[in-house]
Amino acid sequence: MPDTFKLLPEVLTHTCDPDSLGFESTADVASIEGTVGQERAVSAVDFGLGIRTYGFNMFVAGRPGTGRNSSVIASVKAKAKDEPAPSDWVYINNFQDPYRPKAIKLASGKGPELAEDMEEFIKMARTELPRAFESENYEKRKSEILDAIQRRRESLLFDLQREAAQSGFSIEATPVGIASVPLTPEGRPYTRDEYDALSDDVKQDIKARGTKLQESTNQFILRSRALEKEAQDKLQELDREIALFAAGHLLEDLREKYRICDGFGDCKAILNYLNEVENDMVERLDDFRVQENKHTQGMPAAFQEFVEPAFDRYKVNVFVTRENGSGAPVVQENNPTFNNLMGRIEFRSRLGFVSTDHTMIKSGAIHKANGGYLIVQALDLLISPFSWDGLKRVLRASEIAPENVADQYGLLSVATIRPQPIPIDIKVILIGSLYIYYLLYYMDEEFRKFFKVKADFDIEMARNDKHIAQYAAFIADRTRVLGLRPFHKSAIAKIVDYGSRLIEDKHRLSTRFIDISDMACESAYWAAQAGSDLVMEAHVAKALSEKEYRSRMIEDKVQALIEEGTIMIDVDGSKVGQANGLSIYDLGDFSFGRPSKLTARVAIGKGKIVDIQRESEMGGRIHSKGVMTLTGYIEGKFAQDKPIAAYATLAFEQLYDEVEGDSASSTELYVLLSAIGEIPIRQDIAVTGSVNQHGQIQAIGGVNRKIEGFYAVCKAKGLTGEQGVMIPRANVRHLMLQQEVVDAITNGKFNIWAIDNVDQGIAILTNMPAGEKKPDGAYPEGTVNYAVNKRLQEMAETAKKFVTPQEAEAPVSEKEAAASLEHIKKYYFENNP
Numbered sequence: 001m002p003d004t005f006k007l008l009p010e011v012l013t014h015t016c017d018p019d020s021l022g023f024e025s026t027a028d029v030a031s032i033e034g035t036v037g038q039e040r041a042v043s044a045v046d047f048g049l050g051i052r053t054y055g056f057n058m059f060v061a062g063r064p065g066t067g068r069n070s071s072v073i074a075s076v077k078a079k080a081k082d083e084p085a086p087s088d089w090v091y092i093n094n095f096q097d098p099y100r101p102k103a104i105k106l107a108s109g110k111g112p113e114l115a116e117d118m119e120e121f122i123k124m125a126r127t128e129l130p131r132a133f134e135s136e137n138y139e140k141r142k143s144e145i146l147d148a149i150q151r152r153r154e155s156l157l158f159d160l161q162r163e164a165a166q167s168g169f170s171i172e173a174t175p176v177g178i179a180s181v182p183l184t185p186e187g188r189p190y191t192r193d194e195y196d197a198l199s200d201d202v203k204q205d206i207k208a209r210g211t212k213l214q215e216s217t218n219q220f221i222l223r224s225r226a227l228e229k230e231a232q233d234k235l236q237e238l239d240r241e242i243a244l245f246a247a248g249h250l251l252e253d254l255r256e257k258y259r260i261c262d263g264f265g266d267c268k269a270i271l272n273y274l275n276e277v278e279n280d281m282v283e284r285l286d287d288f289r290v291q292e293n294k295h296t297q298g299m300p301a302a303f304q305e306f307v308e309p310a311f312d313r314y315k316v317n318v319f320v321t322r323e324n325g326s327g328a329p330v331v332q333e334n335n336p337t338f339n340n341l342m343g344r345i346e347f348r349s350r351l352g353f354v355s356t357d358h359t360m361i362k363s364g365a366i367h368k369a370n371g372g373y374l375i376v377q378a379l380d381l382l383i384s385p386f387s388w389d390g391l392k393r394v395l396r397a398s399e400i401a402p403e404n405v406a407d408q409y410g411l412l413s414v415a416t417i418r419p420q421p422i423p424i425d426i427k428v429i430l431i432g433s434l435y436i437y438y439l440l441y442y443m444d445e446e447f448r449k450f451f452k453v454k455a456d457f458d459i460e461m462a463r464n465d466k467h468i469a470q471y472a473a474f475i476a477d478r479t480r481v482l483g484l485r486p487f488h489k490s491a492i493a494k495i496v497d498y499g500s501r502l503i504e505d506k507h508r509l510s511t512r513f514i515d516i517s518d519m520a521c522e523s524a525y526w527a528a529q530a531g532s533d534l535v536m537e538a539h540v541a542k543a544l545s546e547k548e549y550r551s552r553m554i555e556d557k558v559q560a561l562i563e564e565g566t567i568m569i570d571v572d573g574s575k576v577g578q579a580n581g582l583s584i585y586d587l588g589d590f591s592f593g594r595p596s597k598l599t600a601r602v603a604i605g606k607g608k609i610v611d612i613q614r615e616s617e618m619g620g621r622i623h624s625k626g627v628m629t630l631t632g633y634i635e636g637k638f639a640q641d642k643p644i645a646a647y648a649t650l651a652f653e654q655l656y657d658e659v660e661g662d663s664a665s666s667t668e669l670y671v672l673l674s675a676i677g678e679i680p681i682r683q684d685i686a687v688t689g690s691v692n693q694h695g696q697i698q699a700i701g702g703v704n705r706k707i708e709g710f711y712a713v714c715k716a717k718g719l720t721g722e723q724g725v726m727i728p729r730a731n732v733r734h735l736m737l738q739q740e741v742v743d744a745i746t747n748g749k750f751n752i753w754a755i756d757n758v759d760q761g762i763a764i765l766t767n768m769p770a771g772e773k774k775p776d777g778a779y780p781e782g783t784v785n786y787a788v789n790k791r792l793q794e795m796a797e798t799a800k801k802f803v804t805p806q807e808a809e810a811p812v813s814e815k816e817a818a819a820s821l822e823h824i825k826k827y828y829f830e831n832n833p
Contacts, residue, residue, distance in 0.1 A: 005753040005760060006724075009746040012737050014506035016468065016493035018537075025534055026476035027486040035071040036470040037461030037511045044455035045072060049079050049373075049427065055452050057395070057428040059378070061437045062457025065514030068431055071457070076330050076373045076429065083328035086371020089422055090114060091317040091358045095276045098313075101358035103420040104269045109324040114270070115316040117254055118277075122311050125247045125281065129288035132246035133239075141238055149231040153224055160220045167209045171217070178221065180213050182206045240282050251278050277314055287311070317359045319422075320367050328372035333365035336376050338386045341365050342394075343402030345416060361402050361419050366394055369426050378432030378440075391428065395450045399423050460503045461511050468496055474513060475520050484524040490537035495519060498544065501736040504704055519543060551590035555709075558585075558594055563716045567654050569595050570683035571714050571723055577601060577675035579765065580686040581652070581667040582706035582725070583659070593702060593709030595686050597653040598667050600675040604799050605647020607635070609672070612651040613659045626662030630669050632693035633758070637785070638792050641777060645799035646792060648672055663700035666691040669758060670765055677787035681765045684723040685753075686710040689731075695758035699730035704737055711741050711750055719744065724751030726761055759785075 023029055035042050041062070048058035062068040088111030091101045106114060132138060157171075164171045169180045170189065181189045195203075251274055258270040281288070287310070322329060333340060343364035347354040365374060381387050386408045394400045401421040430451065437454065440447040461467050472492050479486055487495075498519060502510035510516070520535075522543035527535040561567040569580060580595045611627040613619035619627075627650060635644060650668050652659055666689040674681045688706050690698040700706075707725045714723040732754050744750040755761045759770030762784050771783025779786035 005726075005755055005764065007732065007735075007745075007752045007754055009742055011732055012735050012742045012745060012752065013739075014463070014497065014500055014736065016496040018489040018493040020465075021468070021472060021489045021492060023472070023489060025486040025488050026472060026479055026492065029472050029476040031477035031480060032470060032473040035067055035074075036474060036513070037467055037509070038067065038071065038457055041068070041455045041457045042071070042075070044453060045075050048429075048453035048455060049075060051453070052427075054398075055395075055450055057451045058430070058453040058455060059437050059440075059451045060429060060431045060455045060457065061434045063433065063459055063512065065512040066457040066459055067511065067513050068455075068457040072429060072431065072455075073330070073332065073375065076375065080328040080330045080372055083372070085109070085322040085324055085326050086328065086425075088112075088321045089319045089367070089370075091319050091361050091419060092273050093313045093315075093358050095280050095313075098357070099415075099417050101317075101361065101417055101419045102269075102273075103319070103422050104273065105266045106270075107324070108322045108326075111316075111318040111321040114258075115318045117257070118314060118316045121247075121250050121254065121277075122314050124250050126288060126311070128246040128250070129243055129285065132242045133285075133289045138238070138242055142235065145231060145234045145238065149227050149234075153227050156220055156223050156227075160216055163216050164213055167213050168206070169210065169213050178217050180210055180217060182210065239285050243282055243285055243288075244278075247281070248278070280313070312357060312359050315359055317361055319361060319363050320370065329369050330373045330375070331365050331369035332375045334377070334380070336365070336381045336387050337384045338390055338405040338408065339364065341376075341387055342390050342400065343367055344404050345402055345419075356417055358417065358419070361417070364400075364402065366391070366400055366424065366426060367402075367422065370422070370424055371426070373427045373429060375429045375431065378430040378436045381430065382436070392446055392450065394424055394426075395428065396446075397421075398425070457511070459511055460505065460508045463496075463500060463505075463507050463509045467509055471496055471499060471509065471516070474516065478517050478520050479524070482521065484520065485527050485533060485535050487520070487523070487535040488537070491523060491535045491540045494537045494540040495523075497736065498540070501704065504701070504734045504736060506736055507733055519547075522547060548590075551587070552592065554585070554587060555590075555592040555594075558592075559712060559716065562594075562713055569597060569713055571717050572684050572720065574680035574682050574766075576678055576680050577671050578683070579667050579671045579674070579681045580683060580710065581664040582686050582688040582710060583655075583664065584702040584705055591702065591705055593706035595710050595713055596655050596664075598664065598671050599651055599653055600668070600671040601649050602672075602675045603647045604645055604795050607631070607639070607644030608647055609634075610647070610649045612649055613655075618656075618658050620658060620660030622662050623659050623664075626665030626690065627668060629662075629665060629691060629693055630672060633669060633691065633695055634672070636693060637695070638789050642793060642796045644792060645796040646676060648675065661700075662690045663688050663702075665689075666697055666758065666761060670762055673762055673784060673788050674766070676791050677784060678791065679766050679768065679784055679787055682767070684714075684720065685726055685765060686724075687726045687761065687765070689726070689728040689755075689761070691758060697728040697730075697755055697757055697761065699728050699734075703727055703731045703734050707735075707752065708738055708741055711744065714750065715744075719749040721749050722751070724753060726753040726755060726764060729754040729756050 041060075045058070045060070048056065060068050060072050085108035088106040088108055090104050090106060090111045092104060094100045094102050161171050164180060168183050170183055172179050172181055182195075184190055184194070190198075198206075255271060255274055258267050258274070260267070341364045343366075344362050345356055346360040346362060347356045348360070365376075381391065386405060390408075399421040401419050404416075428451075434456070440451075475487055475492060475495065478484060495516060496509070499509040499516060500506050502512065502515060519540070523535050523540045526542045526546070527539040530539065532539065558567070562569050570578075571580075577600045579598050581598045582593055583596050584591055584593055609627060609631050611619055611624060614624045614627065638644065650672065652664075667687040669691055670681060670687060673679070686706075688700055688703065690700055692698060707727070710723075710725050714720075735752075741750065745752060753764055755764070762768075763770050766784055769780075769783050771779040771785040773779055773785070779789055
């Protein structure tokens with residue numbers, strides 16, 4: 001019967017026929033266009049890019065190497081190039097509140113033009129205004145104003161002096177004001193002695209006349225001050241007139257240019273800004289009329305910047321600009337820190353002091369992508385402090401203002417500018433793993449509100465003519481882009497087979513094209529080393545062999561331990577309660593299979609199966625579940641008419657790492673049946689497969705590596721032609737074995753059996769039929785199930801001897817039960833050596 005389940009060499013791999021490809025080399029193949037084998041993901045991406053409704057941002061999920069980045073970027077760029085370029089944004093000084101810079105929206109590409117116009121205006125104004133104020137006409141009109149005011153002041157002074165003379169006083173100017181001095185009849189000022197000698201009546205008369213004169217003096221002072229103010233007003237009016245005459249036409253030209261809104265954007269805001277510039281310029285004419293560097297001559301260089309006129313207040317900060325007709329922006333932010341996303345406000349340092357203004361506002365990736373698309377790696381976004389929260393705030397408010405990450409900590413209160421927020425219309429695309437997607441979906445309630453489209457990139461696709469042709473086109477594209485040698489059709493066929501082996505399915509191909517590209521590069525290298533103009537099948541085989549050799553150091557060390565007997569693995573003979581299981585060692589970039597010895601011991605007990613791996617905390621949850629399944633199988637098959645009075649232990653021998661997975665559960669069941677029925681199991685057969693409670697053998701992973709791992713052990717110890725591996729029949733489609741193993745099976749030196757249930761497997765391992773239950777509930781003699789059932793009956797009868805009727809009825813504590821069990825075990829092993 002075992003030969004019935006042996007697999008023929010034809011089903012052990014799936015070899016691509018080079019002649020079926022339809023070309024001789026990739027030189028005859030056009031480069032790939034579009035995304036290969038990701039129809040579902042491409043459809044989701046197209047939908048996500050097409051819908052502009054609020055909240056329909058996109059999360060692109062999948063493993064690295066599946067083309068998720070390149071495919072999304074290509075799709076986004078293709079769509080963006082046909083969309084209109086969004087508006088430019090500039091920041092200008094807020095002359096009423098410099099701490100609140102204003103934002104102005106301009107047509108695409110017009111931001112730099114406005115900035116250049118203002119730069120030219122400042123340059124011309126700094127030239128024209130000093131020249132106007134140094135002109136002869138200005139000096140003449142200024143002199144006329146001052147002379148006229150001076151004449152009027154002199155006339156007022158003359159009237160005051162005449163009134164003073166008539167009153168017997170003289171008027172004298174002093175540092176503290178105008179003083180009136182009484183005069184003698186001879187017309188000279190009184191001396192102190194002369195004044196003291198005057199009679200009281202005379203003194204009273206002088207005082208009365210002085211008081212009257214003081215009123216006139218006060219009127220003179222008031223009128224003089226009014227004249228000074230009038231002079232200042234007239235000079236300011238003159239300065240304004242001269243300034244507007246000299247520079248007004250420059251602003252008027254700009255007004256005329258930006259008065260018509262077609263093609264410029266928010267013209268009203270621009271015109272208001274020009275009016276504010278004009279008013280501020282007139283208020284700050286001294287900054288323009290001072291000659292260049294004249295006010296800093298002789299001053300240390302470190303202090304000159306403090307007193308130089310600040311013309312930056314008139315500059316336009318081009319915050320975001322795009323060329324007209326360039327399409328919607330596509331921004332890939334590879335370092336999504338808070339400032340790189342949200343923008344920042346820079347500061348300039350001066351002698352230990354820092355300052356900023358509207359020209360120091362810098363845009364972030366969100367501003368640059370406004371009106372288009374922002375592509376960010378989800379993991380990078382999440383590990384950058386405040387970036388994820390900042391992005392959500394932007395999507396929630398649909399606006400953004402630049403701010404510094406230090407403000408998020410709230411530890412320092414610094415007076416700085418607060419720019420006006422800018423409206424945001426953006427499509428955000430996050431790229432990450434499925435783990436990150438579900439982590440955000442379940443842990444952040446806002447995630448599902450803002451990212452409603454998921455594009456899932458698969459790691460596999462069907463192996464059909466269309467996808468094989470796309471494999472060839474992909475490699476042809478890589479040869480042209482990377483400058484590699486063309487690939488012969490036999491090399492392409494070999495890489496197609498490699499794609500199936502990567503995914504462990506002869507009917508599917510891997511879509512992790514990073515691995516396919518790497519293999520193409522390595523194969524081309526070995527072709528170059530061999531001096532071949534084409535990459536042939538042998539060069540691909542060489543690349544595969546060398547790649548494995550570079551990574552298999554740990555596997556070789558384990559293999560050496562098995563060969564020298566340090567790790568005990570039997571590959572011939574038969575033993576009770578022992579079998580060879582198969583496990584996978586995953587080292588990240590490389591994985592390999594190796595056999596592990598599984599053993600079972602059985603004693604009289606109460607139907608408990610002890611998993612030593614679990615008890616020692618070296619077993620994972622899935623492995624523990626697989627062991628628990630064995631209890632269900634044993635009780636369902638053998639405990640319908642009696643209790644299970646057995647105590648069994650299962651262990652992986654010489655295995656010191658954690659065991660996870662249920663692929664060894666069928667092997668554990670076989671050794672358990674062997675131990676109970678005392679039936680030897682063949683050691684030249686390794687077993688893998690999961691089992692359910694009904695005894696059906698279920699598919700497992702890593703089948704190729706497991707088979708090859710046991711084959712390597714058998715080869716090292718000597719192939720007998722009887723050795724082999726027993727696998728689930730459901731795994732036959734996953735076989736993509738190395739050619740050496742296929743050849744060994746073809747030549748009768750190795751075997752693979754595929755089974756569907758436990759009965760088939762135990763029959764192969766024991767060379768005894770499993771045995772079907774007869775109508776009376778018994779199993780035929782000479783079968784495995786008969787032996788197991790008989791032994792369980794004997795153990796049940798033996799167990800009854802240790803329990804009196806009174807003990808059977810009395811409640812037993814856990815401590816008493818444990819002591820009784822230990823007594824039973826001791827008795828059994830003493831009498832059954």
